[in-house]
Amino acid sequence: MALRLPSKVLKHILSFIDSNEDRNSVSLVCKSWFETERKTRKRVFVGNCYAVTPAAVARRFPAMRSLTLKGKPHFADYNLVPDGWGGYACPWIESMAAKSPYLEEIRLKRMVVTDDCLERIAASFKNFKVLVLTSCEGFSTDGIAAIASTCRNLRVLELRECIVEDLGGDWLSYFPETSTSLVSLDFSCLDSEVKISDLERLVSRSPNLKSLKLNPAVTLDGLVSILRRAPQLTELGTGSFAAELKPEAFTKLSKAFSNCKQLQSLSGLWDVLPEYLPALYSVCPGLTSLNLSYATVRMPDLVELLRRCSKLQKLWVMDLIEDKGLEAVASYCKELRELRVFPSEPDLDATNIPVTEQGLVYVSKGCRKLESVLYFCVQFTNAALITIARKRPNLKCFRLCVIEPFAPDYKTNEPLDKGFKAIAEGCKDLRRLSVSGLLSDKAFKYIGKHAKKVRMLSIAFAGDSDLMLHHLLSGCESLKKLEIRDCPFGDTALLENAAKLETMRSLWMSSCFVSFGACKLLSQKMPRLNVEVIDEHPPKTRPESSPVERIYIYRTVAGPRMDTPEFVWTLHKNPEIGVSKLAIK
Amino acid sequence: MEGGSVSGSASALSNDENLVVSCEDSCSPVGNELELGLTLSLGRKGYTRVAYADDSSSSSSSSSSSLSRASVIAGIKRTADSMAATSGQVVGWPPIRTYRMNSMVVNQAKTLVSEDQNSEIRQEVNKNRTDATNMRSSMFVKVTMDGIPIGRKIDLNAHKCYESLSNTLEEMFLKPKTGLSTRETDGRMETPVKILPDGSSGLVLTYEDKEGDWMLVGDVPWGMFIGSVRRLRIMKTSEATGKAQMIL
Numbered sequence: 001m002a003l004r005l006p007s008k009v010l011k012h013i014l015s016f017i018d019s020n021e022d023r024n025s026v027s028l029v030c031k032s033w034f035e036t037e038r039k040t041r042k043r044v045f046v047g048n049c050y051a052v053t054p055a056a057v058a059r060r061f062p063a064m065r066s067l068t069l070k071g072k073p074h075f076a077d078y079n080l081v082p083d084g085w086g087g088y089a090c091p092w093i094e095s096m097a098a099k100s101p102y103l104e105e106i107r108l109k110r111m112v113v114t115d116d117c118l119e120r121i122a123a124s125f126k127n128f129k130v131l132v133l134t135s136c137e138g139f140s141t142d143g144i145a146a147i148a149s150t151c152r153n154l155r156v157l158e159l160r161e162c163i164v165e166d167l168g169g170d171w172l173s174y175f176p177e178t179s180t181s182l183v184s185l186d187f188s189c190l191d192s193e194v195k196i197s198d199l200e201r202l203v204s205r206s207p208n209l210k211s212l213k214l215n216p217a218v219t220l221d222g223l224v225s226i227l228r229r230a231p232q233l234t235e236l237g238t239g240s241f242a243a244e245l246k247p248e249a250f251t252k253l254s255k256a257f258s259n260c261k262q263l264q265s266l267s268g269l270w271d272v273l274p275e276y277l278p279a280l281y282s283v284c285p286g287l288t289s290l291n292l293s294y295a296t297v298r299m300p301d302l303v304e305l306l307r308r309c310s311k312l313q314k315l316w317v318m319d320l321i322e323d324k325g326l327e328a329v330a331s332y333c334k335e336l337r338e339l340r341v342f343p344s345e346p347d348l349d350a351t352n353i354p355v356t357e358q359g360l361v362y363v364s365k366g367c368r369k370l371e372s373v374l375y376f377c378v379q380f381t382n383a384a385l386i387t388i389a390r391k392r393p394n395l396k397c398f399r400l401c402v403i404e405p406f407a408p409d410y411k412t413n414e415p416l417d418k419g420f421k422a423i424a425e426g427c428k429d430l431r432r433l434s435v436s437g438l439l440s441d442k443a444f445k446y447i448g449k450h451a452k453k454v455r456m457l458s459i460a461f462a463g464d465s466d467l468m469l470h471h472l473l474s475g476c477e478s479l480k481k482l483e484i485r486d487c488p489f490g491d492t493a494l495l496e497n498a499a500k501l502e503t504m505r506s507l508w509m510s511s512c513f514v515s516f517g518a519c520k521l522l523s524q525k526m527p528r529l530n531v532e533v534i535d536e537h538p539p540k541t542r543p544e545s546s547p548v549e550r551i552y553i554y555r556t557v558a559g560p561r562m563d564t565p566e567f568v569w570t571l572h573k574n575p576e577i578g579v580s581k582l583a584i585k
Numbered sequence: 586m587e588g589g590s591v592s593g594s595a596s597a598l599s600n601d602e603n604l605v606v607s608c609e610d611s612c613s614p615v616g617n618e619l620e621l622g623l624t625l626s627l628g629r630k631g632y633t634r635v636a637y638a639d640d641s642s643s644s645s646s647s648s649s650s651s652l653s654r655a656s657v658i659a660g661i662k663r664t665a666d667s668m669a670a671t672s673g674q675v676v677g678w679p680p681i682r683t684y685r686m687n688s689m690v691v692n693q694a695k696t697l698v699s700e701d702q703n704s705e706i707r708q709e710v711n712k713n714r715t716d717a718t719n720m721r722s723s724m725f726v727k728v729t730m731d732g733i734p735i736g737r738k739i740d741l742n743a744h745k746c747y748e749s750l751s752n753t754l755e756e757m758f759l760k761p762k763t764g765l766s767t768r769e770t771d772g773r774m775e776t777p778v779k780i781l782p783d784g785s786s787g788l789v790l791t792y793e794d795k796e797g798d799w800m801l802v803g804d805v806p807w808g809m810f811i812g813s814v815r816r817l818r819i820m821k822t823s824e825a826t827g828k829a830q831m832i833l
Binding site: 075077078079080082083084135161163189270293294342343344345376401403405458460485537 | 675676677678679680681682683684685688689725727737738756
């Protein structure tokens with residue numbers, strides 16, 4: 001007779017398990033474990049809002065208190081997904097309002113959220129505490145006002161890089177007049193001015209406020225006055241740092257910052273004038289996170305700032321830092337774990353190269369804890385990649401964007417195959433990889449073979465043939481998300497490896513050579529995948545061989561979705577069209 | 586050795602213009618991987634891309650009817666280059682979020698201002714924030730049309746005059762086969778240029794400027810328009826007349 005763990009005991013054990021991956025494993029052991037686990041899961045994560053229905057989620061997890069949802073595919077960030085594709089939050093909110101009224105936290109990424117939706121959230125969840133919207137759109141400041149005024153227990157309200165219809169700064173005055181329970185407020189993506197007096201009063205009556213991210217409309221004066229009222233902040237996003245240069249202004253700013261003894265994270269810094277940077281020196285030694293990626297500060301000023309940041313773990317900066325600056329980072333910021341270097345010129349043809357591969361090599365050599373990299377530069381070499389892999393085998397996230405498509409190793413003129421081979425082989429814990437530059441199918445053979453833990457892979461302008469995709473789909477054991485653009489292949493590898501697609505969250509391919517016929521065939525053969533063909537200008541007739549603009553494939557237990565716009569083709573919408581040509585030559 | 590001798594496994598090789606695809610259950614990878622791998626690797630040198638002879642309606646910017654791997658790559662590269670030449674960018678490349686792109690353009694304007702000029706000039710640069718978007722980059726603004734719940738985005742920097750903007754908007758919103766238009770299609774296909782505020786099309790193109798006012802598109806020189814536009818709206822003439830009176 002099998003020994004059964006009493007469910008009370010199991011419940012107690014499970015209360016120590018937070019990771020959803022672990023909980024997913026637990027729920028596969030046997031039925032009773034499945035039942036106990038599902039009844040105790042509080043934080044639910046749904047990586048693709050179309051993979052499962054809201055009703056199914058609510059049913060399975062009755063104790064849900066926190067829901068995280070992701071909508072559009074990642075490439076939507078770069079305008080590759082036409083507007084109106086989908087990712088609507090409303091059906092989820094409706095369902096949760098009815099079935100999970102105790103929901104306290106909602107986190108949405110790349111979803112379309114309307115004001116109605118926000119009002120619904122405000123009205124339906126009595127104990128609502130946390131709203132984080134990342135890269136969302138479709139709502140206005142009216143919706144934010146509804147949340148502010150109705151959610152009396154609101155702790156976190158963060159709008160991260162959302163596209164918001166900004167109807168003015170009034171929303172800020174809608175927070176309750178008595179003290180608020182706000183811990184974190186981020187309105188950095190809003191355009192219009194908020195009344196400084198409203199902001200001051202809000203800050204004064206929010207004793208728990210730890211994180212505040214202002215929008216660019218807040219001036220330096222405003223910032224000073226806020227800091228005076230909230231010296232306990234641990235995270236600050238400044239507003240605009242530009243102002244007429246006046247000595248008193250500088251002194252006031254300096255003093256205000258020096259009172260913020262707990263500040264660990266600094267961001268914003270739009271339009272920052274180098275003359276004002278010294279005002280930050282007092283907080284530098286305590287900073288663990290610094291986002292200078294909107295600050296057009298140049299070299300000597302940057303180094304003066306960074307050399308004081310010995311505890312820095314996360315640095316986002318523009319390529320104005322130059323290789324020299326990165327060399328300085330390598331010697332002063334020994335705790336660095338994450339580095340992102342963004343281009344300062346949007347232009348593809350920029351011949352002015354502030355950073356080269358050398359900058360990243362410096363940091364890889366000097367910063368032993370470096371594990372996450374996002375690096376934009378114009379060109380690279382295999383030697384540099386090999387060095388980086390050798391020095392930093394602990395890399396978990398490596399995203400290299402060589403801006404010029406098909407750029408080879410500029411010293412040897414070879415493809416960057418050897419370099420990425422070194423990365424895949426050497427960095428055994430790599431979970432996320434973005435490749436660029438000139439790459440042949442060989443590079444992907446290495447990646448497929450060695451990148452065993454890579455879950456997300458991004459590829460552009462690479463490879464020679466279907467072999468590339470075949471290597472990836474038949475290798476890469478942990479692959480969950482694959483996104484590809486402008487690569488010369490499609491059908492063969494896709495169809496050969498169709499089964500792999502069910503083990504992944506999603507596959508995105510745009511401007512490749514996937515034919516319409518292959519899409520139809522895949523849809524027919526794999527009912528548990530949703531295959532979406534996205535053509536902004538769909539042709540009147542579609543021959544089997546015509547390549548599609550974009551294809552988005554994802555596994556789902558929710559069946560075909562019902563909210564597709566005109567420009568998304570799915571088999572479900574066009575059932576009478578079968579695959580006609582089935583010959584093999 | 587040509588890859589044409591593959592049997593049983595899914596193959597994209599063909600010597601006529603139709604892409605042929607295996608329908609058999611050999612689509613499943615079991616047992617075919619070796620064959621596939623071997624064939625493809627042997628066939629690589631002489632690998633022929635299918636010619637999409639009937640893809641006249643293809644809208645993929647990088648699709649080409651070239652026959653060899655090299656020319657396929659070259660085709661993609663040519664497209665990337667030509668797009669780079671015309672608009673300064675390939676769509677969505679480099680992979681930088683729009684929000685950041687727009688900030689970058691402002692920075693570009695500032696680097697033109699020399700380092701030791703005083704802050705007054707910097708403030709002016711800030712005021713001319715949207716002027717700076719004249720520089721080579723994308724400037725995406727939202728476009729909504731009355732009656733259509735979902736808005737679109739359009740890159741104003743891809744246009745140099747009102748006519749081309751109008752043509753693009755017409756394509757986006759009034760193209761009957763995409764079905765985006767909720768209006769009846771009788772006669773709408775020959776809609777005259779939308780900007781004309783004479784109401785002949787029943788539609789009028791308006792924009793919201795920096796100050797929050799709604800203006801008729803076409804009244805000011807293009808450069809000024811670009812400098813102050815925040816978003817666009819295609820209104821019904823009846824509504825627009827009302828608004829126009831407010832502005833005038």
